[in-house]
Amino acid sequence: MQLRNIAIIAHVDHGKTTLVDKLLAQSGAFRENQRVAERVMDSNDLEKERGITILAKATSVVWKDTRINIVDTPGHADFGGEVERILNMVDGAIVLVDAAEGPMPQTKFVVGKALKIGLRPIVAINKVDRPDARPQEVINEVFDLFAALDATDEQLDFPILYGSGRDGWMATSPEGPKENGLAPLFDLVLDHVPPPKVEEGPFRMLGTILEANPFLGRIVTGRITAGQVRPNQAVKVLDRDGKVIEQGRVSKILAFRGIERQPIEVGEAGDIVSIAGLEKGTVADTFCAPEVDTPLPAQPIDPPTVTMT
Numbered sequence: 001m002q003l004r005n006i007a008i009i010a011h012v013d014h015g016k017t018t019l020v021d022k023l024l025a026q027s028g029a030f031r032e033n034q035r036v037a038e039r040v041m042d043s044n045d046l047e048k049e050r051g052i053t054i055l056a057k058a059t060s061v062v063w064k065d066t067r068i069n070i071v072d073t074p075g076h077a078d079f080g081g082e083v084e085r086i087l088n089m090v091d092g093a094i095v096l097v098d099a100a101e102g103p104m105p106q107t108k109f110v111v112g113k114a115l116k117i118g119l120r121p122i123v124a125i126n127k128v129d130r131p132d133a134r135p136q137e138v139i140n141e142v143f144d145l146f147a148a149l150d151a152t153d154e155q156l157d158f159p160i161l162y163g164s165g166r167d168g169w170m171a172t173s174p175e176g177p178k179e180n181g182l183a184p185l186f187d188l189v190l191d192h193v194p195p196p197k198v199e200e201g202p203f204r205m206l207g208t209i210l211e212a213n214p215f216l217g218r219i220v221t222g223r224i225t226a227g228q229v230r231p232n233q234a235v236k237v238l239d240r241d242g243k244v245i246e247q248g249r250v251s252k253i254l255a256f257r258g259i260e261r262q263p264i265e266v267g268e269a270g271d272i273v274s275i276a277g278l279e280k281g282t283v284a285d286t287f288c289a290p291e292v293d294t295p296l297p298a299q300p301i302d303p304p305t306v307t308m309t
C-alpha cells in the first residue's frame with residue numbers, strides 16, 4: 001500500500017478534531033458497521049483539563065489505496081523539541097485555519113518549524129459556514145504569516161481549500177461544491193505530499209515519541225526509514241554517537257489504523273509504528289537491525305517527554 005505521512009497544524013478550536021473525525025468517516029478506514037468514536041484526537045483527560053493538545057497521536061485513513069497517517073502536533077511552543085521531532089516524521093502538513101479568526105499567534109511557532117524543515121503545507125480555511133467568515137482576508141493573513149516566517153517561494157505558493165469540517169466538505173472555493181465531501185482534501189494530500197523517503201538496507205527507525213504503556217511497558221514510536229520490522233526480531237539500539245545502548249527483541253509492533261493502534265505482523269519502511277520490548281532505547285536513538293552501525297541523524301532534544309497511555 002502507498003503511504004503519506006502528514007501533520008495537521010491548527011490553533012485550539014479551529015476544528016482539527018472535527019475534521020479528523022470526518023476524514024475517518026469518509027475514508028475507507030472503517031468497516032461500515034464500525035462507529036467513528038467522537039473526539040478522536042482529543043481523548044486524553046489531561047488535555048481536556050488544560051484544553052490544549054499535548055500528546056502526539058496519530059490517526060490513519062485510507063484513500064484510493066493509500067494509507068494517510070495523520071500526526072497530531074502539539075499546538076504549543078512549550079513542547080519545543082517535540083514539535084520538531086514529530087514534524088520530522090512527516091512529508092507534508094495541513095495548516096487548518098478558522099475562516100473568521102484567522103491564523104493565531106500561537107500557531108506561528110509550529111508553522112515556522114514546519115517551514116524550516118522544508119514542508120510545503122496545504123492551507124485549509126475551515127468553518128466557512130460561519131456567518132462572520134472572511135476567507136479571502138484570512139488567506140492574505142496566512143500568506144503574510146508564511147512570508148514573515150521566511151517561507152520559500154514554493155512554500156508561499158501553497159494550495160488552498162475552503163470548507164467546513166463540521167459539514168464534512170472542502171473545495172477550491174468557499175462556495176463549494178459541497179457534494180464532493182472531503183474528496184478534494186484527500187486528493188490534494190495524495191497529489192501534493194510526497195510519499196515518505198525510504199532508504200535501502202536493513203531495518204532502521206529513529207525513536208521519536210516515548211510512552212509508558214500499562215500493558216506493553218515501554219513503547220517507542222517513529223517512522224521506519226529503511227527495511228522491515230517484525231515481532232520477535234532482534235533489534236539493536238544506538239545512541240546519537242553510535243554507541244550501542246542495548247540489544248534485544250521486539251515483543252510487539254503497533255501501527256495506527258483508523259482511530260486505534262493495532263498490532264501488526266510487519267512494519268514497512270515509510271510507516272509510522274510503535275515498538276515494544278526494548279528496555280532502554282529512547283527518543284533520538286536509532287532502533288535498527290543488529291548489523292547496522294551508523295545512527296540516523298537526530299535533532300537535539302529536550303529531556304524526553306514520557307507519555308502515559
Ligand code: GDP
Pocket residue numbers: 010011012013014015016017018019042126127128129130163164165166167
Ligand atoms: P480543535 O480544538 O481544533 O480540535 O477543534 P474542534 O474540532 O474541537 O472544534 C472546536 C469547535 O468548533 C467545536 O465547537 C466544533 O463544533 C466547532 N467546529 C468545528 N468545525 C467547524 C466548522 O466547520 N464550522 C463551524 N461553524 N464550527 C465548527
